[in-house]
Amino acid sequence: MANERVLSVSEAVRIAKGAVSAIPTLVVIGEVSGFRGPNARSGHCYFEVKDAESSLSVIVWRGIYAGCGFELKDGLRIQLTGSFDVYQGSGRLSFIVKSLSQEGEGRLRQQVAKLARKLEREGLMDLARKRPIPRFCTRVAVVTSLSGSVIEDVRRTLARRNPLVEILEVGCSVQGSEAPATIMRALDVAAAAHPDCILLVRGGGSFEDLMTFNDEALARAVAACPVPVVTGIGHEPDTSICDMVSDRRQSTPTAAAESVAPAFDELVSITQTRASRLAHAFGQTVALGKERVGVLSAELAKAMRGGLSSRAAQLDAYAARPCLTDPAAQLHARESDLAQTAERLQGAMPRMLRQQGATLAQSERHLRALPGRILRPFEAVMARSAGTLEALSPLKVLARGYAIVRDGRGRVVSHAASLARGQEVFVLLGQGSFVAQVSGIKTGNADGDVSTGDGSHRG
Numbered sequence: 001m002a003n004e005r006v007l008s009v010s011e012a013v014r015i016a017k018g019a020v021s022a023i024p025t026l027v028v029i030g031e032v033s034g035f036r037g038p039n040a041r042s043g044h045c046y047f048e049v050k051d052a053e054s055s056l057s058v059i060v061w062r063g064i065y066a067g068c069g070f071e072l073k074d075g076l077r078i079q080l081t082g083s084f085d086v087y088q089g090s091g092r093l094s095f096i097v098k099s100l101s102q103e104g105e106g107r108l109r110q111q112v113a114k115l116a117r118k119l120e121r122e123g124l125m126d127l128a129r130k131r132p133i134p135r136f137c138t139r140v141a142v143v144t145s146l147s148g149s150v151i152e153d154v155r156r157t158l159a160r161r162n163p164l165v166e167i168l169e170v171g172c173s174v175q176g177s178e179a180p181a182t183i184m185r186a187l188d189v190a191a192a193a194h195p196d197c198i199l200l201v202r203g204g205g206s207f208e209d210l211m212t213f214n215d216e217a218l219a220r221a222v223a224a225c226p227v228p229v230v231t232g233i234g235h236e237p238d239t240s241i242c243d244m245v246s247d248r249r250q251s252t253p254t255a256a257a258e259s260v261a262p263a264f265d266e267l268v269s270i271t272q273t274r275a276s277r278l279a280h281a282f283g284q285t286v287a288l289g290k291e292r293v294g295v296l297s298a299e300l301a302k303a304m305r306g307g308l309s310s311r312a313a314q315l316d317a318y319a320a321r322p323c324l325t326d327p328a329a330q331l332h333a334r335e336s337d338l339a340q341t342a343e344r345l346q347g348a349m350p351r352m353l354r355q356q357g358a359t360l361a362q363s364e365r366h367l368r369a370l371p372g373r374i375l376r377p378f379e380a381v382m383a384r385s386a387g388t389l390e391a392l393s394p395l396k397v398l399a400r401g402y403a404i405v406r407d408g409r410g411r412v413v414s415h416a417a418s419l420a421r422g423q424e425v426f427v428l429l430g431q432g433s434f435v436a437q438v439s440g441i442k443t444g445n446a447d448g449d450v451s452t453g454d455g456s457h458r459g
Contacts, residue, residue, distance in 0.1 A: 009091070017086040020093065028056070028080045028095065029103055035074050038065060045072060049080060049095070057094045068100050070110050077103040108207065112214045115241055119216075124223045130247045131228045134196045137260045139166045141190035141198045141227070143183065146171035150203045150253045157257035162264045168193050174202045180215040191227045197260055198225065200242065201232040201253035213240035222246055232256030398430035416441050 007015070030049035037045030043062030048055040058080065065072070072078070082097040102110045116125075123129060140158065144150050146169060158165050172186035173179040183200070190198045200222065202213065212218070213233050222229050223245040231246040232253040243249040250256035262270075390396060398404065405413040406426045413419060423438045 010088070013086060013088055013091045016091065016093075017088065020084040020086050023084050025081060025083050025098070026095075028082075029077070030056070030080075032072055032074055032076045032078060035072055037072070038062060047072065047074075049078070057092065058097060059094050060097045060100065064097055064099065068110075069114055070102055079103050108211060112211075112241065115214065115216055115219075116244060119219060119223075119241065119245060124219070124245045129223075133228050133230060133248050133260060136262060137165060137196035139168065139193075139195045140260055141168040141170060141193060141195040142201065143170050143172055143186045143190055143198060144201045144253070145174045148174075148203060150201055153254050154199065154201060154257045157254050158261050160263075161258060161261040164264070165261050168195055175205070175209055175212055179212040180218040183212070183218055184221045187221055187225055187229075191225055195227060197228045197230055197247075199230050199232065199253070199256050199260065200246070201256055202234065203253065204235040204238070207238075210234050210238055210240055213242040216241070218242060219245050230256050230260055395430065398428065401430070404428040417443050 028049060030051050033048045033050050033055065035045070035047040037043075037047070037060070039045070043065070045060040045065050047058055049058050050056070060068075060072070079101050080095065080097050081099045082095055084093060085096050086093055102108075119125060142151065142154050144154070151169065155167065158167055168190065170186040170190045172182040174183070187198065187200070202210070210233060213231075219241040222231075222242050228247040230248045230250060231240075231243045232250040232255055233240050233243055234252075236251040239249070248256075248259065250259055394404070404427070406428070407413055407419070408424060410426075413425065419425065419438050419441060421438055421441065425436055425438060427434055427436055
């Protein structure tokens with residue numbers, strides 16, 4: 001004992017805490033006792049979970065509790081997954097929960113509630129998606145077990161309510177692991193027969209017995225069925241996922257059958273009521289039609305009388321016109337008018353001709369004088385231009401004593417050096433021309449000596 005180490009309380013708690021932390025995650029099943037929570041400030045839950053021999057302090061953090069999907073309460077059997085921890089301040093051992101679920105039926109209900117929330121988010125439970133059931137069904141398919149009392153109840157109910165309803169029975173299993181698949185096949189068979197609606201029904205049972213109708217695949221098949229589906233599963237308190245997604249939910253199979261088959265007496269009463277309403281409406285329509293025909297007939301007769309009176313008045317007015325009462329007088333009046341018009345025209349013609357003749361004479365004088373006035377300025381310009389051209393004319397230069405000399409090819413000779421002695425040239429004067437022969441060539445200026453072409457010069 002003398003060699004044993006003495007620890008403080010804090011050290012001892014730390015050692016215990018370390019030892020407990022080494023314990024792996026555990027799964028614990030027990031009953032809730034002394035539930036306290038959620039805490040108003042933190043939102044955490046505190047309670048004990050116990051069995052017949054022991055109890056264990058439990059802490060469920062706020063986030064874990066919010067996501068569990070059910071409410072904790074005393075007496076509820078639950079399954080906890082978590083690990084141990086020791087609180088340093090008090091040395092208290094607690095079980096810290098990482099996840100929790102209900103045990104037995106509670107766990108199943110938790111799963112069903114989770115599936116219901118999922119399908120609701122997808123819109124499978126929306127009222128807008130659900131299809132109306134025909135008010136007067138004449139062909140009804142029933143999907144259920146053909147060996148139980150449920151099918152007998154449905155047959156009796158439909159026969160009692162309306163014996164004219166045709167029943168198509170499609171058998172299936174309604175309990176057990178294979179039941180969802182057989183029900184889905186039965187729904188396909190029923191829909192292929194094109195009934196007005198399908199009854200999916202089952203008698204009462206425990207929650208576990210009705211779990212078939214909480215199957216996700218079956219629920220989706222019910223929602224996707226091309227024919228409206230009416231469910232009657234279990235008894236009044238029972239509501240399955242299939243009930244939630246069906247087009248109409250009834251509390252029992254009998255209630256489901258009654259809802260799709262109005263009583264025969266009710267149909268007769270409805271038919272009689274509608275026939276009476278139709279006859280009354282028809283009578284009112286006929287009476288209104290007769291009244292309308294009478295009004296239109298009176299209006300037509302009045303319109304015809306008015307039209308005939310108007311036409312008669314017009315004919316009387318036409319008949320009273322002078323052209324019809326005394327045509328000879330009308331012709332005489334027209335002849336007199338024409339004679340007066342002819343006299344006026346004969347008197348006006350000479351005057352009009354004189355006026356037009358004077359106008360034409362004046363226009364003629366104006367036109368004769370117009371070219372002279374227009375051309376006179378241009379005549380002076382042309383005279384000046386002609387004088388200029390005449391002064392520049394080569395003929396004018398020749399008239400002053402000059403001459404133009406051309407060689408035998410007709411080219412103008414401007415340089416004496418281009419000629420040769422004895423060469424004939426053509427000389428153009430102001431008056432006439434002649435042919436000459438070169439006897440000498442002068443290459444200097446006009447006042448210099450003349451070269452004779454043989455080396456001698458003439459002064």
